Amino acid sequence: MHYEPPEWGTLSHIEQARQALPQQVIAPPLRQLDGVGLMCESLQVTGAYKIRAICHLMNLHAKGLGEKGLALASSGNFAVALAWAGRHYGVPVTAVMMRRSHPWKVERVKAWGGQVVFSGDSTEERTAALHDLKEQGIHIVDHLTDPQVLVGHATLGLDLAPARPRQVIIPASTGGLLVATSLALKQIDPLIRIVGVQPKGANALVDSLRNGELCRLETVVTECDALTANRPGDLPWQLAPQWVDDMVEVSEDDVRDTVRYLVEEAKLVVEPGGAAGLAAYRSGQIPHQENTWVVLSGGNMAPERLAQWLL
C-alpha cells in the first residue's frame, strides 16, 4: 500500500517544519499504562498540540507580518497557543473565540497578551468574524483550508514515530490533527493503522464519511470543549477517506470516566477532548492491537471544572 502525499505535505516538508520549531515545543513524554501507549501532548507547552502549527505559521510569516499581526479562530486551545507564540515571536495576535469558549481558556489568552474577539458558535460565524479582521489589515489563518496548519500538526507524527506504533488513536474535531498525523506516519510506515475519535454529540467528520458528503451538524452537544466543530475542515475532509483507517464515536460517560482514570492512574490532567481517544480505546470499540498509541491531545481544563468531574 502506497500513500501519495499532497505536494505541500511530503515528509521532508514536515521534517523541516519540526526542525524549525522553538525548543520549547517538546517531543512529549511517551508512557505505557495498562498496555497502551500514551503520547502526553497534554504536557506540551500551552497544554495542547496547537502550539506546533502556530509556531510553524510564525516561522513562515512572522517577518512579513505588519504591526496588525496574525489572527485565527479557535474554540480555545489554538487561541492559547497563539497568545504564547505572539509573545515568543513578538507579534501582535488576535483570537476569534466563541461565546461558549471556556472562560479559563479566554482568560489564558488575555493573560499572555492576546486580543480576543467573540463570534457565534458555528464554524461559519467564526470564519466570518475572522474575515472581518482581514479587512482591518490583519493577516488571517483559516485552519480549515490552510495546508500549512496541517504541516504544523503533522510534526506530532514525527515525535511519535520513534515509538514504532502499529495503531494510533487520535481525537478529531475538524479532523486536522487526525489527517496530519497520518500524513507523517503513513509516509514513514504505510501499515500504521490510524483511528479517529469524535464525541457522539459532535461527530461531523464521522457523519460526513458515513454519508459520503461533507455534513454540517445543526447542534453540537459535548463536554469535550476542544472538539466542537460542527463540520469537518475542507482539507481534512478531502484527505480523510484515504488517510484514516477507521472512525469511532465515544460517549460522554466514557470520556468522563477516562479523565478521572488518567488523574488516578497516570497522574495526568487531560481535558475531556484530549482524553476522547483513550476513552474510545478503553470502551472496547477499537481492536487491542500491540503497540497501540493514543494521543492525549490537550490538558487545558479549569481546576474547578476538573474538581467537579472528580467528585
Place this chain on the structure above:
Amino acid sequence: MHYEPPEWGTLSHIEQARQALPQQVIAPPLRQLDGVGLMCESLQVTGAYKIRAICHLMNLHAKGLGEKGLALASSGNFAVALAWAGRHYGVPVTAVMMRRSHPWKVERVKAWGGQVVFSGDSTEERTAALHDLKEQGIHIVDHLTDPQVLVGHATLGLDLAPARPRQVIIPASTGGLLVATSLALKQIDPLIRIVGVQPKGANALVDSLRNGELCRLETVVTECDALTANRPGDLPWQLAPQWVDDMVEVSEDDVRDTVRYLVEEAKLVVEPGGAAGLAAYRSGQIPHQENTWVVLSGGNMAPERLAQWLL
C-alpha cells in the same frame, strides 16, 4: 570541595543498582516551568520514587526470600511500590501501614496483592510492628537504617544528572531521598547545591539539624501524608550535615497552592508531599539560582481529595 561517600554508597554501586532496575522504572520526564526544572517522579511507575529502592532490594534479596517474603513499614507510597514489586518479582509482600495512612493508598496496596498490617502512627510503633513480622520468618527491611534503601533512592540522582543541575530541591520525611540524591549528585559534581524541604508541622530533620541532635516530634501535623516521619532516619541523620547544603520549612498553604498550580499550569497531579519542594521554591525561601531542579517525588492522591483541593 570533596565528598567522601560511605563504602556502600559509591557512584559505581549506585550505577550498578540503576542498571539492574526493571525497564518499567523510567527515567522520569524532565520539564521546565516558569524558569524552574521539574523532575516528574510523580509519573514514575506506582506514582512515586519508592519503586527504585524496592526493586533494588528485590534484586538483592528476591532469590533468597522464602515463601514468607519481604516486609517494610510505610506511610503509603513505599507500600504501594512494595505491592507492585511483589507482583513483578513474584514475591509475597507485607506492608506495615499506619492507622492514619490514606485509605486510597491502603486499597492500592491490597489491589496489587500486598498484605497490610496496621500499626500506631509513630516511627517507633511502626518499627516494633515490623520486628514482630521478623519473628514470623518474614525478611524485613528497616528503611531507617538499611544503606541499600539509600542506594535505591540514589538512582534518582543519576536520572537527574543529565540535566546538569546547579541546585536541587527535594522533599524530606526521614530524609532518605534527600541524602541519597545528594550522594549520587555530589559525587558527580560536588558544587551542586542540595536543599531539603519539610512541612512546618513535620520538621523532624530540620529540628534535629538545628539542635545538633536527633529530635523526635511529639505530634506531626501536615496534609503532606508522604512526609509524616516524627524523626529522621538514622542514616540520613548521620549523612545530612555533610551532604545537605540547606533545609527549608514550608507552610501548608503554600503546599496547597502549589498542588493547584501544578494542575493548572503543568497538567500534573502531584500529591502534597510531592509538591513540597516546589512550594518552598515558589515561596521565595530558596535562592532563584540558574538551572534549579525540583523533585516532584510523588503523585498518589485520591481523586476525591484532589477535587477538594481544587474547589
